[in-house]
Amino acid sequence: MAVSAPEPLSTNPLRTLVHEVQAERHAEVPYPPGETRFSVARTRRFERDPVPLLLEAYRDHGPVFTLRLLWAPVVFMLGPEANHYMTVSHAQNFRWRDGSLGDLIPLLGDGLLTTDGEYHRHARRIMLPAFHRERIAEAADAMIEEALSGLGPWRAGDRVDLYAWTRHVALRVAMRALFGFDPDRAADGFDPAQEFERALAFHGYDYTLQMLRGPGTPWARLRSARTKLDRVIFAEIARRRADPGHGGGDIMSLLLEARDEDGEGLSDRQLRDQVMTLMFAGHDTTTSTVTFLFHELARGPHVRERLLAEQDRVLGGRVPTAAELTNDLEAVRRAFATLTAERGTAFYDAVVAAVSYLQGVAGHSAILLYSDGRDRSSRFTFAQSLEFAQRAGVTIYSIGADLPAFDVVARRQLCKLSEETGGRCFFVRTENLAEAYTTIERDLRHRYLLTYEPGPSSNRGFHAIEVRVSNGRRARSLAGYYP
Numbered sequence: 433m434a435v436s437a438p439e440p441l442s443t444n445p446l447r448t449l450v451h452e453v454q455a456e457r458h459a460e461v462p463y464p465p466g467e468t469r470f471s472v473a474r475t476r477r478f479e480r481d482p483v484p485l486l487l488e489a490y491r492d493h494g495p496v497f498t499l500r501l502l503w504a505p506v507v508f509m510l511g512p513e514a515n516h517y518m519t520v521s522h523a524q525n526f527r528w529r530d531g532s533l534g535d536l537i538p539l540l541g542d543g544l545l546t547t548d549g550e551y552h553r554h555a556r557r558i559m560l561p562a563f564h565r566e567r568i569a570e571a572a573d574a575m576i577e578e579a580l581s582g583l584g585p586w587r588a589g590d591r592v593d594l595y596a597w598t599r600h601v602a603l604r605v606a607m608r609a610l611f612g613f614d615p616d617r618a619a620d621g622f623d624p625a626q627e628f629e630r631a632l633a634f635h636g637y638d639y640t641l642q643m644l645r646g647p648g649t650p651w652a653r654l655r656s657a658r659t660k661l662d663r664v665i666f667a668e669i670a671r672r673r674a675d676p677g678h679g680g681g682d683i684m685s686l687l688l689e690a691r692d693e694d695g696e697g698l699s700d701r702q703l704r705d706q707v708m709t710l711m712f713a714g715h716d717t718t719t720s721t722v723t724f725l726f727h728e729l730a731r732g733p734h735v736r737e738r739l740l741a742e743q744d745r746v747l748g749g750r751v752p753t754a755a756e757l758t759n760d761l762e763a764v765r766r767a768f769a770t771l772t773a774e775r776g777t778a779f780y781d782a783v784v785a786a787v788s789y790l791q792g793v794a795g796h797s798a799i800l801l802y803s804d805g806r807d808r809s810s811r812f813t814f815a816q817s818l819e820f821a822q823r824a825g826v827t828i829y830s831i832g833a834d835l836p837a838f839d840v841v842a843r844r845q846l847c848k849l850s851e852e853t854g855g856r857c858f859f860v861r862t863e864n865l866a867e868a869y870t871t872i873e874r875d876l877r878h879r880y881l882l883t884y885e886p887g888p889s890s891n892r893g894f895h896a897i898e899v900r901v902s903n904g905r906r907a908r909s910l911a912g913y914y915p
Contacts, residue, residue: 435554438529438547443538445643452504463505466498475501479638486510502639506532520778520809536712539631539658541701543709553811555706557820558698560788562686570681571609572754578604580751598722602715603628610711611668612682624664628711631657665704683710693823779803780810780817783849787824798827798876801849804834806842814845821853829872830857833865 442448456463466489467474478485478501486508489497495511509518518526527548528534537546544555582601586592603625604615615625634642634654645651672688684707691697698706729736746756779801790797799821807814821828830846843859850857856875858868901907 435551438542438551441534441537449503456505463498464496464507465493468498468500468505470500470503474499475639523811535635539654540709540712541705543705545709545713554692555702558690558692559687559706560784562683562690563788569754574608575605576751594726595719595723599715599719602718606711606715610683610707612684622660622664624661627657627660631661662704665707666700669700669703683707693819777803777805777807778809779807780812780814783817783828784812784820787820787826790824790826798829798855800872801828801830801846803832803842803846806839818849818852821849826853827855828853829855831868832857832859833862835859
């Protein structure tokens with residue numbers, strides 16, 4: 433299904449200023465309390481070290497507050513509840529493109545971070561299968577090699593800028609995993625990683641310098657770096673389209689092959705925007721996460737000692753394998769045991785994620801869907817999750833645990849997901865889960881899939897098929913026709 437690209441945003445700073453002033457003037461509701469008077473000093477302080485300023489505003493005004501930076505009132509929401517509100521329970525109330533992430537469009541284009549609505553969902557549906565477990569595990573070797581290479585020059589007593597070191601390693605991993613580029617073999621003296629950092633440096637300049645246009649400005653350097661990166665990326669896309677069998681196992685190759693439910697793939701421009709977005713998101717978030725991991729380990733010697741003891745016990749001085757980094761189900765179980773459930777059910781998204789995870793796994797697949805309430809938090813719709821499962825040929829067994837009898841919508845949807853994929857649904861009390869699991873296990877052990885493929889016939893249209901079963905066996909049909 434063709435989806436229209438979002439409207440381009442103006443990069444003219446004067447137009448942006450006028451738009452934001454008008455938006456404030458015509459706001460239908462008041463802005464949250466905060467520091468709303470114009471202040472150059474506040475803006476400069478935010479540029480240099482934003483965290484103390486944000487914590488002060490959090491202390492004085494609570495988790496939701498407004499700070500005026502230059503001419504624009506900017507609303508901040510801090511803390512886990514705010515994150516959950518924005519990204520899960522009330523995500524439909526927010527548009528990423530209209531916020532600060534829109535500032536990344538001149539470099540990244542229209543990727544997952546800078547789009548909303550159907551365009552975003554359509555791209556996400558196409559891209560999800562490229563990120564199931566087997567594909568991620570294939571990138572683990574590159575991660576291990578780059579980490580070891582980065583640790584090579586370290587010596588006892590050295591002082592290391594961990595943020596810069598982690599950023600360097602993460603960007604090298606991203607270049608290899610996303611594009612298949614060798615960071616040590618710059619073609620014609622061109623280093624893509626260096627150009628990418630050069631383009632990102634635009635956002636480190638003062639706001640006033642970011643508004644300047646013309647030769648020699650930060651904006652001109654960003655545009656120049658993007659042009660050079662685009663030349664390399666589009667040439668690589670063209671090479672792989674011309675010779676699809678020699679692309680390798682990197683993300684770009686997988687996305688070149690990816691298709692939506694109508695067989696439509698990503699255009700060259702869409703592919704470029706999505707891969708650039710993944711490179712930014714992957715190395716930027718990894719940098720922050722790993723840096724803070726080291727920070728917390730330094731603050732907690734007892735945790736650090738436990739980590740080192742586990743490393744010695746499991747590895748014994750050798751390098752870990754990809755399987756050890758991705759397949760330790762017991763470690764995953766222990767980690768999940770420490771989590772507490774929060775409000776918000778999202779089983780539509782769970783179905784889509786599970787189906788994507790199972791793509792590429794040999795054999796017939798089944799999903800056990802467990803829910804205790806109606807879905808109010810998913811980004812995907814019920815119809816989309818059902819279609820994902822049907823097209824993948826995945827069977828869904830649904831369990832509604834402690835689900836109120838009056839929650840008719842949740843019960844109907846769980847049953848529909850199961851019945852139209854050849855599975856079954858159960859509504860039980862938590863203490864009776866074992867009975868449902870036993871029934872599902874028995875069902876899977878004695879399950880056979882019958883298919884029918886018509887031969888040449890002059891009888892056009894649908895064919896009537898009669899299936900007879902005996903000895904107490906049951907037959908269930910899969911709804912829909914997906915060739």
